[in-house]
Amino acid sequence: KAKSLGKNQYCVYNDGMGVKEVRRMEIEKDLQLALENEQFYIVYQPKWNVKSNSLYGFEALIRWKHPRLGIISPGEFIPVAEETGLIVPITRWVLENACNQCNAWHEKGLTQPVSVNLSTRLFQTSSLVEMIQDVLGIMKLDPSLLELEITESMVLFDINDVVQQLHRIRSLGVRISMDDFGTGYSSIGLLDRIPIDALKLDRLFTEDINTPKKHAIINAIVLMAEDLNLDVIAEGVENHDHIEQLTQLGCHVMQGYFYGKPMKVEEIKDWINNHNTTIVTSSI
Numbered sequence: 001k002a003k004s005l006g007k008n009q010y011c012v013y014n015d016g017m018g019v020k021e022v023r024r025m026e027i028e029k030d031l032q033l034a035l036e037n038e039q040f041y042i043v044y045q046p047k048w049n050v051k052s053n054s055l056y057g058f059e060a061l062i063r064w065k066h067p068r069l070g071i072i073s074p075g076e077f078i079p080v081a082e083e084t085g086l087i088v089p090i091t092r093w094v095l096e097n098a099c100n101q102c103n104a105w106h107e108k109g110l111t112q113p114v115s116v117n118l119s120t121r122l123f124q125t126s127s128l129v130e131m132i133q134d135v136l137g138i139m140k141l142d143p144s145l146l147e148l149e150i151t152e153s154m155v156l157f158d159i160n161d162v163v164q165q166l167h168r169i170r171s172l173g174v175r176i177s178m179d180d181f182g183t184g185y186s187s188i189g190l191l192d193r194i195p196i197d198a199l200k201l202d203r204l205f206t207e208d209i210n211t212p213k214k215h216a217i218i219n220a221i222v223l224m225a226e227d228l229n230l231d232v233i234a235e236g237v238e239n240h241d242h243i244e245q246l247t248q249l250g251c252h253v254m255q256g257y258f259y260g261k262p263m264k265v266e267e268i269k270d271w272i273n274n275h276n277t278t279i280v281t282s283s284i
């Protein structure tokens with residue numbers, strides 16, 4: 001009897017795995033066509049400077065509206081895109097659209113940058129710098145209005161090569177920020193070598209910010225960033241308590257559901273108009 005129970009459990013477990021595998025295969029298969037069939041779109045999330053009470057910038061976040069599976073989060077399909085190499089054309093698409101949108105906002109008087117997330121994997125392809133340069137040229141965007149978010153997982157690759165690419169990107173006039181700082185392969189020593197303009201404090205620090213340990217760590221990061229001349233942006237800011245604590249710790253730029261969820265361009269319009277006086281002189 002025990003044996004057959006074991007066998008049943010094995011089957012159930014296997015079926016569960018099967019569903020996941022099938023979904024993943026479907027995602028891989030359909031990802032090819034998603035670009036052509038215009039199933040991707042971008043949502044933008046504001047970053048807010050609490051000190052000056054003004055907009056700091058927007059982050060572009062990709063979404064996929066799958067015809068059958070519905071909206072699929074980047075957390076699910078970006079890893080597949082990385083494995084298949086589709087991350088290159090997908091990133092190019094995001095860059096083109098985000099730059100285009102940034103230009104449109106710029107024409108309406110917005111002077112803040114838009115940031116785009118870069119997969120670490122892109123630093124292993126030969127054409128990343130050229131792609132960025134290309135898109136900036138085609139879209140005729142002021143490079144200082146583009147910011148690229150990278151993550152610490154870059155340390156897993158040839159760090160000399162990555163540092164060289166980052167220098168080339170930055171010499172184009174583009175800003176670079178370190179996303180999810182303090183979680184992954186955190187290496188503070190790396191800050192000495194990697195050319196960046198800002199640190200994004202991972203959401204995990206904002207959660208349970210009241211613990212003494214988190215306080216101490218955030219405090220240290222903020223002090224270090226000041227000396228290194230880096231902006232600090234707190235991720236995952238969801239409530240008044242977060243804002244109060246972060247402000248006390250000297251962190252003044254915040255991103256999270258409290259200020260605004262990632263929104264489609266149409267919703268951003270309303271959001272801007274609701275925050276208008278501090279963002280642009282005329283409403284959009």
Ligand code: C2E
Nearest residue numbers: 061062073074075078094117118119236237238256257262
């Ligand atoms: P990320 O760059 O660290 O983006 C922050 C994520 O946290 C976003 O999830 C955002 O929707 C979510 N978030 C923002 N505010 C809050 C908050 O107050 N509370 C909570 N709980 N979550 C919040 P999203 O959009 O699902 O993106 C997940 C990750 O996927 C991103 O993390 C980024 O690493 C990646 N990603 C998104 N778009 C792209 C892209 O175009 N290219 C690449 N390579 N990666 C992307």
Ligand code: MG
Nearest residue numbers: 059117149179
């Ligand atoms: Mg990001």
Ligand code: MG
Nearest residue numbers: 179180200235
């Ligand atoms: Mg992040």
Ligand code: MG
Nearest residue numbers: 180202203235
């Ligand atoms: Mg994150």
